[in-house]
Amino acid sequence: MVKFLTLGSFLLAAANWATAFxxxxxxxxxxxxxxxxxxxxxxxxxxxxxxxxxPQDPCIAVRTAEGALVAYSQVCTHLSCAVVYDKSADxxxxxxxxxxxxxxxxxxxxxxxxxxxxxxxxxxxxxxxFATGLEV
Amino acid sequence: MSxxxxxxxxxxxxxxxxxxxxxxxxxxxxxxxxxxxRHQFKPLIPAAVASTVLLSINGGLLRYVFRFDREVxxxxxx
Numbered sequence: 001m002v003k004f005l006t007l008g009s010f011l012l013a014a015a016n017w018a019t020a021f022x023x024x025x026x027x028x029x030x031x032x033x034x035x036x037x038x039x040x041x042x043x044x045x046x047x048x049x050x051x052x053x054x055p056q057d058p059c060i061a062v063r064t065a066e067g068a069l070v071a072y073s074q075v076c077t078h079l080s081c082a083v084v085y086d087k088s089a090d091x092x093x094x095x096x097x098x099x100x101x102x103x104x105x106x107x108x109x110x111x112x113x114x115x116x117x118x119x120x121x122x123x124x125x126x127x128x129x130f131a132t133g134l135e136v
Numbered sequence: 137m138s139x140x141x142x143x144x145x146x147x148x149x150x151x152x153x154x155x156x157x158x159x160x161x162x163x164x165x166x167x168x169x170x171x172x173x174r175h176q177f178k179p180l181i182p183a184a185v186a187s188t189v190l191l192s193i194n195g196g197l198l199r200y201v202f203r204f205d206r207e208v209x210x211x212x213x214x
Contacts, residue, residue, distance in 0.1 A: 002147075002201050005154045009194040012161040016187040019168040020180040135175075 036061060036122075036129045042069070047085035049074070052120055052131045058082055059120050061129065064103050065090050071120035071131060072106045078113040092117065143208055150197050157190045164190075 032053045042048050048061045050071075058074040062085050072092065074082040081096035085103070092101040099111035106117035119135040168183045 001151055002154050002198050005151075005158050006191075006194045006198045009154070009158050009161055009191045012158065012165055013184070013187040013191040016161070016165050016168055016184040019165065019172055020184040022172060023177040023180055 032131075032133075034131045036131055038127045039124055039129055040127060042129065045087055045090070047087075050131065053134065059131070060085060060092070061120075061122060061131075062092070062103055068104070069122055069124060069129065070103060070106075071122040072101075073118035073120065073134075075118070076113060077108070077115040077117060078111070083117065143204060146204065147201065150201055154194050154197055157194055161187050161190050 034050070034052050036050050037048060042061060042063045044063050044067055045065050046063050050059050050061060051057055052059045052071075059071055060074045060083065061069065061071040063069055072083070074084075076083050076094040076096065076099055078094060078097055078099050081094050083092045083094045083099070083101060085091075086093045089100075090103055091109070092103055092106070093099070094101075094111065094113065097112050099113040100109050101107060101113065101117050102109050106119055108114055108116060120131050121133040121135060123130045123132050164183045164187050168180055171177070171179050171183075
């Protein structure tokens with residue numbers, strides 16, 4: 001009995017190490033670095049559309065009124081319409097059902113959506129803007 | 137208490153200890169899996185190390201059981 005339990009213990013330890021090394025695969029898959037353009041292209045209170053991590057994933061990068069750089073998946077968490085940036089209200093708006101998301105956090109603040117937009121990690125290196133990963 | 141009786145008590149205690157460590161390892165694995173799916177990578181290596189430590193404890197206990205068993209057999213033959 002102790003023999004079988006120890007064998008099980010060995011398998012569990014091996015599975016634990018496999019899980020620990022699986023993180024490298026996940027990181028590699030989701031951390032494609034993509035150059036979006038130059039920082040000067042994205043003026044204050046402006047938006048830029050791009051596709052990340054695959055050409056089938058529409059995203060939007062916004063330079064907020066405060067000057068912060070944020071990016072989200074354009075796919076509305078209600079029924080997957082593409083959200084757009086409403087410059088005057090400084091909000092992300094889904095035109096299909098009037099869903100509204102905060103530009104700072106991507107959190108739903110009005111309309112039918114209940115889940116936040118998927119956030120894209122974004123970095124500014126010199127004059128260049130890069131998408132570096134997706135936050136789950 | 138005879139060596140054989142002592143052995144039975146000891147074996148039961150070791151069995152409970154090993155079973156407990158295996159349950160802890162199971163919990164560590166499920167915790168690691170959840171952390172992995174949440175993309176929280178920090179606790180993965182410590183969890184794997186803890187699991188390995190528990191494995192070594194189990195291995196040590198198994199070795200002790202084998203040695204004890206061999207000793208009992210040698211005494212009964214002698």
